[in-house]
Amino acid sequence: MVVRATPEKKEEKERVRLALLGAALRLSAAHGFASLGLREVSREAGIAPTSFYRHFADMGELGRALIEERVAELVARLVQCVAPDGDSDATTGALTSAMLTAVDDEPELLRFLLSERVGSFASLRNALRDELAKLSLTLCKASKARVEAREQDDEGLSPFAADAAVTLLLDGAARALDQAPAQRTALSEALAAAMARLIEPHSGARRRP
Amino acid sequence: MVVRATPEKKEEKERVRLALLGAALRLSAAHGFASLGLREVSREAGIAPTSFYRHFADMGELGRALIEERVAELVARLVQCVAPDGDSDATTGALTSAMLTAVDDEPELLRFLLSERVGSFASLRNALRDELAKLSLTLCKASKARVEAREQDDEGLSPFAADAAVTLLLDGAARALDQAPAQRTALSEALAAAMARLIEPHSGARRRP
DNA sequence: TGTACATCAGTGAACGCGCGTTCACTGATGTAC
DNA sequence: TGTACATCAGTGAACGCGCGTTCACTGATGTAC
Numbered sequence: 001m002v003v004r005a006t007p008e009k010k011e012e013k014e015r016v017r018l019a020l021l022g023a024a025l026r027l028s029a030a031h032g033f034a035s036l037g038l039r040e041v042s043r044e045a046g047i048a049p050t051s052f053y054r055h056f057a058d059m060g061e062l063g064r065a066l067i068e069e070r071v072a073e074l075v076a077r078l079v080q081c082v083a084p085d086g087d088s089d090a091t092t093g094a095l096t097s098a099m100l101t102a103v104d105d106e107p108e109l110l111r112f113l114l115s116e117r118v119g120s121f122a123s124l125r126n127a128l129r130d131e132l133a134k135l136s137l138t139l140c141k142a143s144k145a146r147v148e149a150r151e152q153d154d155e156g157l158s159p160f161a162a163d164a165a166v167t168l169l170l171d172g173a174a175r176a177l178d179q180a181p182a183q184r185t186a187l188s189e190a191l192a193a194a195m196a197r198l199i200e201p202h203s204g205a206r207r208r209p
Numbered sequence: 210m211v212v213r214a215t216p217e218k219k220e221e222k223e224r225v226r227l228a229l230l231g232a233a234l235r236l237s238a239a240h241g242f243a244s245l246g247l248r249e250v251s252r253e254a255g256i257a258p259t260s261f262y263r264h265f266a267d268m269g270e271l272g273r274a275l276i277e278e279r280v281a282e283l284v285a286r287l288v289q290c291v292a293p294d295g296d297s298d299a300t301t302g303a304l305t306s307a308m309l310t311a312v313d314d315e316p317e318l319l320r321f322l323l324s325e326r327v328g329s330f331a332s333l334r335n336a337l338r339d340e341l342a343k344l345s346l347t348l349c350k351a352s353k354a355r356v357e358a359r360e361q362d363d364e365g366l367s368p369f370a371a372d373a374a375v376t377l378l379l380d381g382a383a384r385a386l387d388q389a390p391a392q393r394t395a396l397s398e399a400l401a402a403a404m405a406r407l408i409e410p411h412s413g414a415r416r417r418p
Numbered sequence: 419t420g421t422a423c424a425t426c427a428g429t430g431a432a433c434g435c436g437c438g439t440t441c442a443c444t445g446a447t448g449t450a451c
Numbered sequence: 452t453g454t455a456c457a458t459c460a461g462t463g464a465a466c467g468c469g470c471g472t473t474c475a476c477t478g479a480t481g482t483a484c
Contacts (some may be wrong), residue, residue: 039438040437260427
């Protein structure tokens, strides 16, 4: 006799699961993911501590789910911002704009990403590194596409410079999180300019803007 | 009747204090400062848990001591690297070299700095931000000095760009910590180049290298 | 010099607390026939 | 249609454990006179 979960039951279970993910994100913004306890998260999500195990084996599994679902979605949005022909200004502007929108819409997700990227939880750190690598790889490919299409005397964007640009983008998000909205425009422009400096075409003899 | 501590007694107390600071640094490199316990650190330092209170009121005070003593010293070393006339190549080269030396000599201090700068411990985060601000402020002043001395058509280094350069320097240290020594030379050159791109003089019409 | 006293880093016992985890159970819901 | 059974998310009691903190004490060392 096989009993399969109906759509309604699955939906209800998913609701609780999302409550756990949301609770963990909310609490980790305040005290750091590594310091979160299973009981604390369950309490915030409104379930008994023992019910936690119906959804995740431990907090590490929950953290990985956060990355695979919520962070991956954010990174996918950023990847969409990269201009296919490698245009620097279009790319930096779109990336900056998308990142600052994310800061407004999902500040807790950004805090999680920024903290755990260099946090003490090795498996989360590695998972986040892999996610962010998708963005810098996209930047590299776009730059290469431009070089080939236009036959410029250009080396294209080095992997290091691409990673550095992503680092600046994340650092900009970190500033925006701690900043008053009034300074937002200045931050946005300075960030886009700094990123452009890193990723705009460069060869031995540099182009004029 | 007033009894003052003799130099010998002070020295012995200082020895234990340093053991506590070292133990905290060592352990936090592995699991993060926020997750460290007073008993854990005391155990590592070879004293009874209750003796901890003879030196620090709590772990927060210990963390602040780490910053005020060990991190401040590192930042002072980096500040020394900034060429007084704002020369970009000299500065980025010296900063990169000093930072990579620090990565070799004090990897645990670097891990602590990198993690807690964006960690969940607010008082440590703020203290580290203030320390690192000394370096970016120095970069700004050096740039300004160069502009005034040579009367260039140059805006000087913006505070944002200076902070961004410091961010890249720290990101370079983070890579070096996770990297095989063989890649060190390439990292060093790429890091210095990326920083130079950010801090080298820039005006409307850009100079040729 | 000897004696009484002050200081203070280090200690072990003890406390109450929240933690992660296990277990057997409940009750709603779906399946078999 | 009714009945017996399977599944499974959620639960409360209970466990052993390590934590931060308090307390009174020790013993080495320095001071006063």
